Amino acid sequence: MLKFLNNYWLIGYLFVPILIFNLTITGEQQFVYLAYSFINGSFSLIHLPPTIADLSLYQGKYFWPLGPFPALLILPFVLIFKMGFLQGFVQFPLTILNFYLIYKISIKLNLSPNKSLLLAIFYIFGSIYTPIAIIPWSWFFAQVTATFFLLLAIYEFLESKRWPIIGLAIALATLTKANLILAAIFFLPKIFQKPQAFKNLIVFLIPVFMAIAIIGVYNYQRFNSILESGYSYQIIPEGSKARRDYGIISPKHIPANLYYMFIKTPDPVLADDSHVLKFPYLKFDPYGMSIFFMSPILFLLYKSKLNDPLVKSSLIATFAIILSITAYYGIGYIQVGYRYALDFFPFLLIILISAVKQSKLNTIKLLTIAGIVISWFFTLEKLAGF
Numbered sequence: 605m606l607k608f609l610n611n612y613w614l615i616g617y618l619f620v621p622i623l624i625f626n627l628t629i630t631g632e633q634q635f636v637y638l639a640y641s642f643i644n645g646s647f648s649l650i651h652l653p654p655t656i657a658d659l660s661l662y663q664g665k666y667f668w669p670l671g672p673f674p675a676l677l678i679l680p681f682v683l684i685f686k687m688g689f690l691q692g693f694v695q696f697p698l699t700i701l702n703f704y705l706i707y708k709i710s711i712k713l714n715l716s717p718n719k720s721l722l723l724a725i726f727y728i729f730g731s732i733y734t735p736i737a738i739i740p741w742s743w744f745f746a747q748v749t750a751t752f753f754l755l756l757a758i759y760e761f762l763e764s765k766r767w768p769i770i771g772l773a774i775a776l777a778t779l780t781k782a783n784l785i786l787a788a789i790f791f792l793p794k795i796f797q798k799p800q801a802f803k804n805l806i807v808f809l810i811p812v813f814m815a816i817a818i819i820g821v822y823n824y825q826r827f828n829s830i831l832e833s834g835y836s837y838q839i840i841p842e843g844s845k846a847r848r849d850y851g852i853i854s855p856k857h858i859p860a861n862l863y864y865m866f867i868k869t870p871d872p873v874l875a876d877d878s879h880v881l882k883f884p885y886l887k888f889d890p891y892g893m894s895i896f897f898m899s900p901i902l903f904l905l906y907k908s909k910l911n912d913p914l915v916k917s918s919l920i921a922t923f924a925i926i927l928s929i930t931a932y933y934g935i936g937y938i939q940v941g942y943r944y945a946l947d948f949f950p951f952l953l954i955i956l957i958s959a960v961k962q963s964k965l966n967t968i969k970l971l972t973i974a975g976i977v978i979s980w981f982f983t984l985e986k987l988a989g990f
Contacts (some may be wrong), residue, residue: 626692660834669834673779692701692740730975732941753777775815790921861930864892891943907959
């Protein structure tokens with residue numbers, strides 16, 4: 605396997621199963637339904653998907669509560685192919701672009717080409733991103749889309765620092781997942797260091813404020829409130845309703861989210877009550893599993909250079925985003941790994957790069973392989989229906 609990773613052209617084969625699944629999984633295409641509704645001048649769904657789970661029912665109409673941008677992204681294709689279009693046709697190219705951006709970001713941060721390639725492999729094929737990339741459901745499509753714009757913003761920051769482009773990327777990430785407005789925190793220290801700080805700040809914030817305004821208008825047109833995205837009206841299971849009763853956003857949700865993000869391991873598969881393990885022996889928890897279990901390479905984070913200004917900015921952005929997702933009631937049910945952690949993974953990547961610089965190549969390879977095996981095992985287990 606170590607030799608396989610040395611034959612870089614073979615890495616393309618890792619994309620093949622992702623491509624196959626992206627083009628053959630047809631369920632949970634809510635953004636296609638939303639794009640079709642936009643084309644027909646409606647914010648509510650004019651056709652309903654096979655399942656109404658997670659839709660928001662308000663005044664007799666059904667709405668999709670997630671951010672609107674993924675629907676706008678695929679709108680030209682839905683305009684041509686109507687309801688027959690699949691999100692996977694866009695999700696797969698985005699995953700390829702994410703691989704490329706991770707590699708380029710690593711190179712820009714002075715990581716060697718070999719280590720940069722391994723980090724791209726870890727991120728796409730051996731982390732919580734892997735099941736998201738493989739399964740083109742609407743929730744996951746939004747996560748892949750948001751990842752692309754966060755990575756694009758970071759790369760543009762490292763490459764050219766064109767603040768209007770960075771601001772636009774953050775705005776589009778925010779229109780996909782509203783809490784990602786907090787990603788702007790990462791860029792602010794550098795803006796204020798520049799001679800043209802005020803001008804840069806304005807051109808950076810204009811698209812971000814426009815995104816906030818669009819979200820407010822979008823919410824008001826649907827739910828008569830600029831602050832209501834539809835989560836209060838979602839059709840969800842009883843367990844989720846019980847959590848929501850504590851508040852959509854509440855500090856009471858933080859302990860459970862931290863548990864699933866950092867601590868939770870797989871569950872044993874037992875034969876009856878015998879405590880004898882049976883195939884497949886271990887099963888993923890649909891509420892999530894530790895990001896460290898899914899990606900052992902993250903244990904190298906202890907080597908990070910915390911005095912590096914870029915690492916400090918990444919830590920601040922990471923903690924801000926962690927607070928936003930752990931205070932949320934949703935957890936991210938029916939997932940392999942804790943998928944909401946992808947909201948801060950692009951910034952965690954920067955921290956990890958500083959650690960990988962201090963690590964041996966073979967150590968990185970072994971930890972990357974472990975992540976690939978773990979991520980694919982549980983993803984295939986999910987696809988097989990275990």
